[in-house]
Amino acid sequence: MKVAERLNKIPPYISAQIDKKIAELRKKGVDVVTLGVGDPDLPTPDNIIEVMEKAIWEPAYHRYPDYEGSIEFRKAVAEYYERRFDVKLNPENEVMALIGSKEGIVNLTYAFVDHGDYALIPDPAYPVYKTATLFAGGIPYTMPLLKENNFLPDFTKIDTDIARKAKLMFLCYPNNPTSAVADKKFFEEAVEFAKTYDIVICNDSAYAEITYDGYESPSLLSVKGAEDIAIELGSLSKPYRMTGWRIGYAVGNRDIMKALGRIKTNVDSGQFTAIQKAAVEALTGPQDSLKELRSIFTARRDMMVSALKEMGFDVSAPKGTFYIWAPVPEGYSSMSFSEMLVEKAAVVVIPGNAYGEYGEGFFRISLTTPDDRIKEAIKRMKEIF
Numbered sequence: 001m002k003v004a005e006r007l008n009k010i011p012p013y014i015s016a017q018i019d020k021k022i023a024e025l026r027k028k029g030v031d032v033v034t035l036g037v038g039d040p041d042l043p044t045p046d047n048i049i050e051v052m053e054k055a056i057w058e059p060a061y062h063r064y065p066d067y068e069g070s071i072e073f074r075k076a077v078a079e080y081y082e083r084r085f086d087v088k089l090n091p092e093n094e095v096m097a098l099i100g101s102k103e104g105i106v107n108l109t110y111a112f113v114d115h116g117d118y119a120l121i122p123d124p125a126y127p128v129y130k131t132a133t134l135f136a137g138g139i140p141y142t143m144p145l146l147k148e149n150n151f152l153p154d155f156t157k158i159d160t161d162i163a164r165k166a167k168l169m170f171l172c173y174p175n176n177p178t179s180a181v182a183d184k185k186f187f188e189e190a191v192e193f194a195k196t197y198d199i200v201i202c203n204d205s206a207y208a209e210i211t212y213d214g215y216e217s218p219s220l221l222s223v224k225g226a227e228d229i230a231i232e233l234g235s236l237s238k239p240y241r242m243t244g245w246r247i248g249y250a251v252g253n254r255d256i257m258k259a260l261g262r263i264k265t266n267v268d269s270g271q272f273t274a275i276q277k278a279a280v281e282a283l284t285g286p287q288d289s290l291k292e293l294r295s296i297f298t299a300r301r302d303m304m305v306s307a308l309k310e311m312g313f314d315v316s317a318p319k320g321t322f323y324i325w326a327p328v329p330e331g332y333s334s335m336s337f338s339e340m341l342v343e344k345a346a347v348v349v350i351p352g353n354a355y356g357e358y359g360e361g362f363f364r365i366s367l368t369t370p371d372d373r374i375k376e377a378i379k380r381m382k383e384i385f
C-alpha cells in the first residue's frame with residue numbers, strides 16, 4: 001500500500017503521540033499526571049445537556065442538517081458577536097456553523113491556498129494551520145512569535161515578495177500555546193498589512209472567552225476594514241466544555257464565507273441540528289458555567305504560576321487561555337526537559353518545539369486537569385526543582 005505523498009510531509013499529530021505515550025505508561029501501572037492536551041476536565045453544563053436531551057427526539061433533526069448551520073444557531077452567534085464585541089453580522093451570509101473550529105481551519109485553507117501558494121503561519125502555533133497548508137500543497141511561511149514581541153508577529157519582518165504572493169494569514173489570540181493576548185491596535189496593524197498585500201486573515205479565537213482578571217479579548221472583526229478581508233473562527237469546545245460535541249463557527253466577510261461554504265458542501269454535510277440547538281443554549285442561555293470555569297482556571301493558574309516561580313521558572317500569570325508557556329531550565333531542550341519530567345515525575349507537559357521551531361526552549365502546561373492532580377504534579381516537580 002502506498003499512501004499519498006502529502007502524508008509524508010506532516011509530522012504525526014502531537015496529541016495522538018502524547019496519548020500513546022500516556023497509554024504506554026499507564027499500562028505499566030505508572031500514575032501519570034497529564035498537563036498536556038487542552039481538553040477541559042469539567043463536564044458540559046447541565047442547561048446545555050438538558051436542551052440536547054429534548055432536541056434529540058425531534059424527528060426533523062434526524063435528517064440532513066442545513067449545510068451552513070441552522071438559522072437559529074447562526075442568529076445566536078450573531079447575537080453573541082453584537083453583545084460581546086459590538087460587531088454586527090448578518091446571520092444569513094456572515095455566519096456559518098463548523099464541526100469544530102479545527103474543521104474550519106482546514107477547509108478555509110483549501111478554499112484559499114492553491115498548490116505553491118504561501119500561507120503566513122505563526123510559530124509556535126496550533127499545528128493545524130501548517131498541516132492544512134501542506135495538505136493543500138501550499139508553502140507555510142513562518143511568522144515567529146518571540147517573547148520580546150509579546151508573542152505577536154512582527155509584520156515589518158515579513159519578506160515583501162512573499163507577502164505579495166501570500167493568500168492567507170492565520171492569527172490566534174488569545175494564543176495557544178503561548179497564552180499571549182492581542183489588543184485592538186495589533187489587529188489594526190494586521191488588517192492594514194493584509195489589505196496592503198491582499199491577504200485573507202483568519203483569527204482563530206477558540207480561546208476568546210477563556211480570560212481572567214476581568215480581561216476581555218477583542219475581536220479582529222471589530223477593526224475597521226476587517227469586514228473586507230477577515231474572518232474569525234470560534235469554538236464552543238473550550239468555554240462550554242463541549243470538545244466532544246464538535247461545534248464551532250466561522251464569522252466575517254461574506255465572500256470568504258462563500259468560498260469556505262463551497263468547500264464544505266463538498267466535504268461534509270453540516271453538524272447534527274440537535275447539537276446546534278444545544279449550542280444555541282450555550283451561547284444565549286445563562287452564563288454562570290462560564291464564570292465558574294473562569295474562576296476554577298484562575299485558581300489553578302495562580303497555584304501553578306506561583307509554584308513554578310518558587311521552583312525558579314521565569315513565568316507570569318497569563319490573561320487568557322488555560323495554558324502556561326514557560327522557558328525550560330538551563331541545560332535542557334524542550335524535548336529533553338519534557339522527557340525528564342515524564343521519567344522522573346510521571347508528569348506530562350508538551351515540549352514547545354511540538355508547536356514549531358520557535359517553540360524550542362519552552363514547554364506548555366495545560367490546566368485542564370483536576371485541582372488535586374495539579375497539586376500532585378506540583379509536589380512531584382518540587383522534588384526535582
Ligand SMILES: Cc1ncc(COP(=O)(O)O)c(C=O)c1O
Nearest residue numbers: 100101102126176206235237248
Ligand atoms: C488554537 C486552537 N484552535 C482550534 C482548536 C480546535 O478546537 P475545536 O474543538 O473547535 O475544533 C484548538 C483545540 O485545541 C486550538 O487550541
